[in-house]
Amino acid sequence: MCGIFGIVGHPEASNLTYLGLHALQHRGQESAGIVASDGHSLQAHREMGLVADIFTAPVLEKLPGGAAIGHVRYSTAGGSQLKNAQPLSVEYVGGHMAVAHNGNLVNAQELRTALEADGAIFQSDADTEVVVHFIARSKQPTFEQKAVEALSKVKGAYSILFLTENKLVAVRDPYGFRPLVLGKLKNSWVLASETTALDLIEAEFIRELEAGEMVVIDETGLHSSQPFQPTRLGRCIFEHVYFAKPDSVLFGTSVYETRKELGRQLAKEQPAPGADLVIAVPDSGVPAAIGYAQESGIPYDVGLIRSHYVGRTFIEPQQSIRHFGVKLKLSAVRQVLKGKRVVVVDDSIVRGTTSRKIVKMLKAAGAVEVHLRISSPPTQWPCYYGIDTPSRQELIASSHSVEEIARYVTADTLGYISLDGLGTAVGDRERTTFCTACFSGKYLTGELNNASAPSTESAPKLAIIA
Amino acid sequence: MCGIFGIVGHPEASNLTYLGLHALQHRGQESAGIVASDGHSLQAHREMGLVADIFTAPVLEKLPGGAAIGHVRYSTAGGSQLKNAQPLSVEYVGGHMAVAHNGNLVNAQELRTALEADGAIFQSDADTEVVVHFIARSKQPTFEQKAVEALSKVKGAYSILFLTENKLVAVRDPYGFRPLVLGKLKNSWVLASETTALDLIEAEFIRELEAGEMVVIDETGLHSSQPFQPTRLGRCIFEHVYFAKPDSVLFGTSVYETRKELGRQLAKEQPAPGADLVIAVPDSGVPAAIGYAQESGIPYDVGLIRSHYVGRTFIEPQQSIRHFGVKLKLSAVRQVLKGKRVVVVDDSIVRGTTSRKIVKMLKAAGAVEVHLRISSPPTQWPCYYGIDTPSRQELIASSHSVEEIARYVTADTLGYISLDGLGTAVGDRERTTFCTACFSGKYLTGELNNASAPSTESAPKLAIIA
Amino acid sequence: MCGIFGIVGHPEASNLTYLGLHALQHRGQESAGIVASDGHSLQAHREMGLVADIFTAPVLEKLPGGAAIGHVRYSTAGGSQLKNAQPLSVEYVGGHMAVAHNGNLVNAQELRTALEADGAIFQSDADTEVVVHFIARSKQPTFEQKAVEALSKVKGAYSILFLTENKLVAVRDPYGFRPLVLGKLKNSWVLASETTALDLIEAEFIRELEAGEMVVIDETGLHSSQPFQPTRLGRCIFEHVYFAKPDSVLFGTSVYETRKELGRQLAKEQPAPGADLVIAVPDSGVPAAIGYAQESGIPYDVGLIRSHYVGRTFIEPQQSIRHFGVKLKLSAVRQVLKGKRVVVVDDSIVRGTTSRKIVKMLKAAGAVEVHLRISSPPTQWPCYYGIDTPSRQELIASSHSVEEIARYVTADTLGYISLDGLGTAVGDRERTTFCTACFSGKYLTGELNNASAPSTESAPKLAIIA
Amino acid sequence: MCGIFGIVGHPEASNLTYLGLHALQHRGQESAGIVASDGHSLQAHREMGLVADIFTAPVLEKLPGGAAIGHVRYSTAGGSQLKNAQPLSVEYVGGHMAVAHNGNLVNAQELRTALEADGAIFQSDADTEVVVHFIARSKQPTFEQKAVEALSKVKGAYSILFLTENKLVAVRDPYGFRPLVLGKLKNSWVLASETTALDLIEAEFIRELEAGEMVVIDETGLHSSQPFQPTRLGRCIFEHVYFAKPDSVLFGTSVYETRKELGRQLAKEQPAPGADLVIAVPDSGVPAAIGYAQESGIPYDVGLIRSHYVGRTFIEPQQSIRHFGVKLKLSAVRQVLKGKRVVVVDDSIVRGTTSRKIVKMLKAAGAVEVHLRISSPPTQWPCYYGIDTPSRQELIASSHSVEEIARYVTADTLGYISLDGLGTAVGDRERTTFCTACFSGKYLTGELNNASAPSTESAPKLAIIA
Numbered sequence A, B, C, D: 001m002c003g004i005f006g007i008v009g010h011p012e013a014s015n016l017t018y019l020g021l022h023a024l025q026h027r028g029q030e031s032a033g034i035v036a037s038d039g040h041s042l043q044a045h046r047e048m049g050l051v052a053d054i055f056t057a058p059v060l061e062k063l064p065g066g067a068a069i070g071h072v073r074y075s076t077a078g079g080s081q082l083k084n085a086q087p088l089s090v091e092y093v094g095g096h097m098a099v100a101h102n103g104n105l106v107n108a109q110e111l112r113t114a115l116e117a118d119g120a121i122f123q124s125d126a127d128t129e130v131v132v133h134f135i136a137r138s139k140q141p142t143f144e145q146k147a148v149e150a151l152s153k154v155k156g157a158y159s160i161l162f163l164t165e166n167k168l169v170a171v172r173d174p175y176g177f178r179p180l181v182l183g184k185l186k187n188s189w190v191l192a193s194e195t196t197a198l199d200l201i202e203a204e205f206i207r208e209l210e211a212g213e214m215v216v217i218d219e220t221g222l223h224s225s226q227p228f229q230p231t232r233l234g235r236c237i238f239e240h241v242y243f244a245k246p247d248s249v250l251f252g253t254s255v256y257e258t259r260k261e262l263g264r265q266l267a268k269e270q271p272a273p274g275a276d277l278v279i280a281v282p283d284s285g286v287p288a289a290i291g292y293a294q295e296s297g298i299p300y301d302v303g304l305i306r307s308h309y310v311g312r313t314f315i316e317p318q319q320s321i322r323h324f325g326v327k328l329k330l331s332a333v334r335q336v337l338k339g340k341r342v343v344v345v346d347d348s349i350v351r352g353t354t355s356r357k358i359v360k361m362l363k364a365a366g367a368v369e370v371h372l373r374i375s376s377p378p379t380q381w382p383c384y385y386g387i388d389t390p391s392r393q394e395l396i397a398s399s400h401s402v403e404e405i406a407r408y409v410t411a412d413t414l415g416y417i418s419l420d421g422l423g424t425a426v427g428d429r430e431r432t433t434f435c436t437a438c439f440s441g442k443y444l445t446g447e448l449n450n451a452s453a454p455s456t457e458s459a460p461k462l463a464i465i466a
């Protein structure tokens, strides 16, 4: 998953992009990059790691100019390499361009094959690069027309920023899978994945880009258009459930309030009568847990403490001390849990292994009953639109009933919110404006026969070399 | 401030010490070290940085043996150098010894001067090193007798672990300023600053060491003694207020429950009638905020989100984007705060600058009233016993009334808990077993004329060199 | 300048390539790279720095397979970046390919412009990349036919190696500017810039590739062809004068013996009657100095010691201690020089600044006369075929007579070998098989109007960004 | 082995020390350090590695002041750690002091044991540290008197520099084992192991310090004294044979000329009638080879090329490509050697393995006869005075006759210079002013029963820990 940020018309463009990326760090912790334009040429810096470690003062000084775009990235194992870090930046016949993309294209592999057959050479494994090649090959006169031509060929999710020597172009795909907001900081325009980035730099929130909208900012000002075929909306509901930062306003509503509402709805659908207290799996479960507590009247308390020093990348140093993973991140508060019937609220269950460890930890700390409540429906399908979910086989809910999952995670009871309840909480009971494919299997872009998964079959070709 | 951990009798002593230090990381983020014994000799590794970054598998493999001690350290600017990282380890006439110390000695400077006059050469600036020199010079026959002789000469706070080739010795000073607990993991003994470290490695909590107690663990087993002159107790009350991790049991009570009790007491002493909601300054303010909400009946909610990516060491990259400090760490949830009269609970106010920024951030996000409540009395005096507080001049409460502070931080009202209330919440209304010097000015070790501050006066001595 | 190495049919291909590059390190110290094939896919590693620092055991382990090519590179300031390090490796419609190139193409810039106009995106500034794009776009059926088609479009100097999953292709341009030799190590074929690399790995020297020859090695064995339009030979005479390692056999003769012969010829043309001793500017001047001494009968001695610790990249740390450059590299032996009339032999004079410092150093050490003798004619023209020479203006001989140069470098006398003498020493008096353009101005590829120099003119385009 | 440098009275003291150490790098490549004084306090920087890599501009900027001392170090495996890097710098009762020592003390271990028994704590394994402890414990009134008292207790080789806030003290032991020279650069005094360091910074060579001399430089100027018991001279003859840089003047004579004289003497004692040419094992064998050629009339030529890219620390990356060591460093010039009877001159034979590889390489390159000539007598005894020689068992000459060695190294003939010839060449036929212990076994400091070798015997002490 990824976060993107852009600013144009500010003397400290790359410094502000650094801050914006910092605010969006939760959207990707693997690599980060900034490309800045000083009106003549683009300067780029990309590195594996966290924003605050990468962009030291000397690095930022080498990114001068009044416009910049930035990117934070997370990806599953295979593609985790520097060459896939964004923004991509290339020289082509029209000059320089840089691209920062959030989302995933579902027809990238077939387009890439076609481009390669036509002599194109790819620098990265990223789906984004096909867009770059289409732009470089376009015969359209202006950059924005080239970009429209290129994007017309791709299918899937994209909130995307382009930077040239003298232009910033922002586009959101017609489904509107991923968020993208427009802000204003004095005389400069700002674009960001989430409003939390605007708040940090004290930019004013203007509006969300519409699905299918293209915004061009250059010396003549800001121009908006709707260059693509319209289609139904498919905003990612999982951004509300888990992914976005709680202080952001997303698709028109507060993430925090939406999550609390999910908790309230969950309490209605899946009550836990007789329980003594409601706790969250911190931090993502906190808003829904508070909602659940408010709705149910069961008191909210803190039963698990989240360590400040564990990121996603924690590696256990030694075979014999494996499986400390969850315990290093979360520790139980015995005096709160002892002898209590506990409702514990989390946002989702993926493989079930973490939930199982948490339930066991709560019981070891003295909880007599553990009632697990999940503020989204069972996650049964992989996401092809930019969220890193494992394959179907690994998703416990794709092959197990709720009861079986409850038994696996050793919870006394387990309750998920319903699809309808999820829709209700986000204000769209029928889910006609949201994507819910990971819960419902209804992929808006049609049949997906693993087009994006590269074949790994290949036989050795030459004995003398192998 | 520091955290210490030790284990003896386990084939993976250094791996477990690594885990223990990880659990104690909140007690010091500047440097970490482990010294292990294989029965013949000691191996040491110390580095600036976080436990998880320093102790990779190859590093831990070079620390073999059945006993180990470890240390995490935080200190104010001056002494932040590798040479001050602990555990100290030296060779002396008796063989090898390593030392890990939590606390601060108030007569270290004068003892050091005397030792230097007698030919001693110091490797570090750490007060701990005087203990090492006294041990090296002691004519006592056994290591534990040498240690007792050495510790009898020092005054102040120490929870301290010594490791030799074949012995682990743990001592807590007669006041018992700093915590130190004993645990058991199968056949091995464990010592740690806080119970959270025992929980992580699934060791059984046996008991807290008593003030003035010395525990020696060697091939003949565990031996306890009380070798020092007894005195009144002076357990650091600020450990409960802020420093310890909420899931620990400290001085016999749960840190989390104590903080919640502080919040309840605060609600009684400093109500906020008419307020709409209670929020915390996360994470340290959360337990007291929940207690305050429960006692007052005003609903608890989340108004500030704490970033997962900001540690204490965040450095702003550029003059022009200074003062983003607090905003990078905390972001306000507008939809929760908008139009509300808000009670915000934090544990303490040091300089006032952070509180001021938080209050302003809440108002900018729409709060119409901000009522700041602090779960400890005004911090008026520096700590000489191991907590890094700034000098008196920098402590806003040392020179300003509560009203003046309220005005400075721009809160509508400001209320601190009373000293009596603080005592009550920790179960010792008269505070006869706690140190409260940073709030009361009553230093248990007597007059302190800045003995520990080194003179910085010195004139250039030779023109040809300067 | 660059060095290239390839091997196919050996289980330790990348280890041997590492050794080969080590032996060729004098041909480029800026970056190094190896690409290996295991029959299925190519693995690459490129880094700035020296071969021995880059290719540690863990790095080499990640380069498995029976075939590998490698490259060492030196370039002038501008292009000194990782992205220009070779071997280039890309994926294209035909699979993977990697390229290692020694030499310089004179029409690269115009070809690049045309390719970009056709939608190509370049990854690097290297001229080599146009060849890669032509191959990717070729409709020829086999890789070697694609390569021939691509190379037919470029003009200039190339000794070049291509590696695909199952083939190694080696080509030398029709002029034969740069060397390339073929060797055999048991059942594997080896290609290298110089024979010194064959000697190191104990491979048998088979023969030099002919100018214009293409060699293809695959599962069916080694195949040679002459696919290009024949032309006259233009082997780089400066490889003999300075660039190659003295123990190599180059264009059919020993480098060391050729240099000694240059010294003898120089002694005949430019004697120094009455001199007491002949010394070299080490190490490059040593062979010619020995030849000069033998021919003239003046005794050879060592008057300058070359430091083992100074590479080309020495950076002086402080303004005030600048100009220590030459002194850090060379130190004078006073007792040898004192009161003596000294002949000092070097291979060439570029800007004159180093020679000037050397002459002054010799006089400061007591030499009463310094007679500078140069074993090549005045360097008057830049090289466009792969040697990094400065622009014409910086070459002292392009605007100064020998007499003026003598005065500038403060030598008592200065003598260069003649063009005829140079030809005689290499066994081709008329120079019909060698390039001598840097001495004669006769560029074999025709008029060169700085085609390869990129224009740096460019006006800011957008006020809002700059 | 080590090199030392000091300067006092120059505004750029640490920059000049950096240059001085660069010139002395051949005396130690393992670690380097500089300590500077600004008249108030000492600043230190020590690191493993080469001078030019360690002392970048920012590092040097942190070493301000008008006086500095520096050290380069090489040592055998065991002690190769940062804590042993010099200059040592400590705080003691008298203030700060730093020490840079070249040489080895033969009674360090027994002194250390005694100091530890008296409570001293050692920071390093270096013998030098006993001197520091004696100074710290001395009751003498001035620093120089403390230093004299301390040095009176030690036995062995020391050329040593002390720096305090306002004084530089230089001492050479009464035997004068290691060199130490005094120079002048404008108003500042310079001290260095060899004159090559003076030449580099353009300082004037004043004189060598006398054996047993102490020089004190402070605000009152330079003061010389002879505070120790006089004894016979024992200047290290091996400095002339191999260790010092050829352009230095050592113990009153030119190293280069001395080596050439050794070659001449060798030619007289060990002629090689019928040989076609004389070559050197570069670089150390070059001067003697030239001398041999001049004396014998056999022409000198270059048969081995020394790589510019191999230091002492070359590590082969892979089991299967071991034993490339010598070949990576030296390559043979076939055309020079082919069919020739070759005299090859080197300075010494230690284990014989390198010589064996060289002889084989020469024969593989076509030499029909190889006559090995060594410009020092058989190395039969280890050095206890600061040169890193292996133990007796590893020295091939300690257990093999010259004939046996010849057979082992596969040379057709082998000839060493005689002890008398060695003495003659250095101008002291009877060797009454030189140490020759490594050749003769006559140790000037008396019986040496491996006092300095630490016992490695030690039994595990405690089962529970091991």
Ligand SMILES: Nc1ncnc2c1ncn2[C@@H]1O[C@H](COP(=O)(O)OP(=O)(O)O)[C@@H](O)[C@H]1O
Residues within 6 Å of the ligand: A026, A242, A243, A244, A245, A246, A281, A282, A283, A284, A285, A286, A287, A306, B305, B306, B307, B308
């Ligand atoms: N301070 C916070 N409070 C509540 N939720 C947060 C906070 N910070 C981030 N989040 C949300 O929680 C998610 C990360 O949550 P967390 O549960 O801590 O880790 P995990 O990704 O392992 O579940 C983020 O993606 C974001 O939506």
Ligand SMILES: Nc1ncnc2c1ncn2[C@@H]1O[C@H](COP(=O)(O)OP(=O)(O)O)[C@@H](O)[C@H]1O
Residues within 6 Å of the ligand: A305, A306, A307, A308, B026, B242, B243, B244, B245, B246, B281, B282, B283, B284, B285, B286, B287, B306
């Ligand atoms: N997950 C948590 N919840 C509540 N308190 C915590 C948690 N983790 C640590 N703490 C406590 O909060 C302190 C750090 O709190 P925080 O307010 O986040 O930072 P700061 O030190 O800047 O106040 C720790 O020392 C510890 O006592």
Ligand SMILES: Nc1ncnc2c1ncn2[C@@H]1O[C@H](COP(=O)(O)OP(=O)(O)O)[C@@H](O)[C@H]1O
Residues within 6 Å of the ligand: C026, C242, C243, C244, C245, C246, C281, C282, C283, C284, C285, C286, C287, C306, D305, D306, D307, D308
């Ligand atoms: N050991 C050697 N003896 C003589 N020439 C050498 C040796 N090693 C390398 N060379 C040759 O000398 C050139 C480098 O020589 P040198 O004069 O030392 O440096 P510079 O490049 O500064 O002139 C190499 O390119 C090579 O041709």
Ligand SMILES: Nc1ncnc2c1ncn2[C@@H]1O[C@H](COP(=O)(O)OP(=O)(O)O)[C@@H](O)[C@H]1O
Residues within 6 Å of the ligand: C305, C306, C307, C308, D026, D242, D243, D244, D245, D246, D281, D282, D283, D284, D285, D286, D287, D306
């Ligand atoms: N340029 C040089 N010419 C001759 N001798 C040198 C030169 N530079 C250093 N030396 C001497 O040679 C020694 C190192 O010689 P060398 O034979 O190259 O390596 P090794 O230490 O492996 O024998 C140095 O200690 C020094 O005495």
Ligand code: SF4
Residues within 6 Å of the ligand: A177, A235, A236, A237, A238, A239, A382, A383, A384, A385, A386, A387, A435, A436, A437, A438, A439
């Ligand atoms: S499949 Fe799920 S995660 Fe992916 S876009 Fe749709 S709702 Fe979001």
Ligand code: SF4
Residues within 6 Å of the ligand: B177, B235, B236, B237, B238, B239, B382, B383, B384, B385, B386, B387, B435, B436, B437, B438, B439
């Ligand atoms: S002064 Fe305060 S912080 Fe220090 S020990 Fe006493 S109560 Fe704790």
Ligand code: SF4
Residues within 6 Å of the ligand: C177, C235, C236, C237, C238, C239, C382, C383, C384, C385, C386, C387, C435, C436, C437, C438, C439
């Ligand atoms: S111009 Fe000179 S350096 Fe270049 S190829 Fe020709 S001879 Fe060689």
Ligand code: SF4
Residues within 6 Å of the ligand: D177, D235, D236, D237, D238, D239, D382, D383, D384, D385, D386, D387, D435, D436, D437, D438, D439
């Ligand atoms: S033993 Fe040999 S190397 Fe050591 S000081 Fe004596 S002569 Fe020098």
Ligand SMILES: [Mg+2]
Residues within 6 Å of the ligand: A281, A282, A283, A284, A285
């Ligand atoms: Mg979570």
Ligand SMILES: [Mg+2]
Residues within 6 Å of the ligand: B281, B282, B283, B284, B285
């Ligand atoms: Mg806090």
Ligand SMILES: [Mg+2]
Residues within 6 Å of the ligand: C281, C282, C283, C284, C285
């Ligand atoms: Mg040269």
Ligand SMILES: [Mg+2]
Residues within 6 Å of the ligand: D281, D282, D283, D284, D285
């Ligand atoms: Mg040698």
